[in-house]
Amino acid sequence: EALVVRPDGNGRHPLMLISHGSPRDVDRREAMAPQTMLREAEEFARRGFVAVLLMRRGYGQSGGDFAEGYGSCSHPDYVSAGRASAQDLREAIRLLRDKPYVDPARVVCLGRSAGGFASVALAADPPPGLVAVINFAGGRGSLEDGEVCDQEALVRAFGVFGATARVPMLWVYARNDQYFGPDLAQALHKAFTAEGGIRVTGFV
Numbered sequence: 001e002a003l004v005v006r007p008d009g010n011g012r013h014p015l016m017l018i019s020h021g022s023p024r025d026v027d028r029r030e031a032m033a034p035q036t037m038l039r040e041a042e043e044f045a046r047r048g049f050v051a052v053l054l055m056r057r058g059y060g061q062s063g064g065d066f067a068e069g070y071g072s073c074s075h076p077d078y079v080s081a082g083r084a085s086a087q088d089l090r091e092a093i094r095l096l097r098d099k100p101y102v103d104p105a106r107v108v109c110l111g112r113s114a115g116g117f118a119s120v121a122l123a124a125d126p127p128p129g130l131v132a133v134i135n136f137a138g139g140r141g142s143l144e145d146g147e148v149c150d151q152e153a154l155v156r157a158f159g160v161f162g163a164t165a166r167v168p169m170l171w172v173y174a175r176n177d178q179y180f181g182p183d184l185a186q187a188l189h190k191a192f193t194a195e196g197g198i199r200v201t202g203f204v
Helices: 034-045 078-096 115-126 152-160 181-193
Strands: 002-005 011-019 050-054 102-110 130-136 142-143 169-172
Touching: 002 152, 011 034, 011 115, 034 050, 034 169, 050 078, 078 102, 078 115, 078 152, 102 115, 115 130, 115 152, 152 181
Parallel strands: 011 050, 011 102, 102 130, 130 169
Antiparallel strands: 002 050
């Protein structure tokens, strides 16, 4: 399931692929819809982007089984979860790049929470044309405010992705974030850059 918002005018436009988060309550996945991010997509379209609001497998009306589980809270496999999420983004880009209104050489992925995590994972093995990633409070494993399943495992996952990610990025994390607070965000950033993922700018 996806919603496409196109700018006025003919020709090819850069693609902005927008990816959602993941609710703590698994029963809410099916009720999710791309329209909740419509206003953001419209703003990108006004700036010349083809904005695509993508629902990954297991969310909203998208087909297929939920593919991005990370296992148990005591031993989460965040790397595999991130790669599974990234595969959905990669497939969407593959399908969209042939559209007559998309410039396949100018693709940006934007995600929040689990969608930000998916976008960072995608940058570790980028498809052709991916030129930038915007990560809003990316992460996985938030059980409740201030509690994340095995934070060190999440930090290590960002290190794994940082080892091969060379796509320019903008990371935005809020000081009052209740999912991934500033101390954890700094640890994620440190692990990512320590492994070579040095092209992160605008870390807040």
